[in-house]
Amino acid sequence: MKAKKCPRCGKSSLYETRGEYRMELPPNIAGPTVVVADAEWQHCNSCGEDVLSKELEQAINRKCRRRKKSTVA
Numbered sequence: 001m002k003a004k005k006c007p008r009c010g011k012s013s014l015y016e017t018r019g020e021y022r023m024e025l026p027p028n029i030a031g032p033t034v035v036v037a038d039a040e041w042q043h044c045n046s047c048g049e050d051v052l053s054k055e056l057e058q059a060i061n062r063k064c065r066r067r068k069k070s071t072v073a
Contacts, residue, residue, distance in 0.1 A: 006044040006051075009052075013046040023060060032062050 004014040021039035023030055036059045042051040052060075 004042065006047060006049055008049040009044060009047040011044070011046040014042045014044050014049075014051065015062060017041050017043045017050075021052075021060075031067055034060055036060060036063065 006014045009026060017058050018038070018040050019028060021036045023034040023036075025034065039056045039059065040053055041056050042053075043049070044051075
C-alpha cells in the first residue's frame with residue numbers, strides 16, 4: 001500500500017490504522033480518556049499525527065455528548 005502525505009509534516013508516511021482509538025482530553029475538560037473500539041484512522045509514522053475519519057470523529061462526539069448528559073443529570 002502506498003503511503004499518503006501527512007497534512008502536518010508533509011512526509012509520505014500516513015498509513016491506515018485499525019484498532020482501539022484512545023483520545024486524551026485536554027486539561028480544561030474533565031473526564032476519563034475517550035475510547036472507541038474497532039476504529040479506523042490514519043497515522044503518520046514520521047510526526048505521530050492522527051488523521052481521523054468522519055466516522056471516528058462522529059463516534060468520539062457521541063461518546064462526549066453521552067458523558068456530558070450523564071454528568072448534567
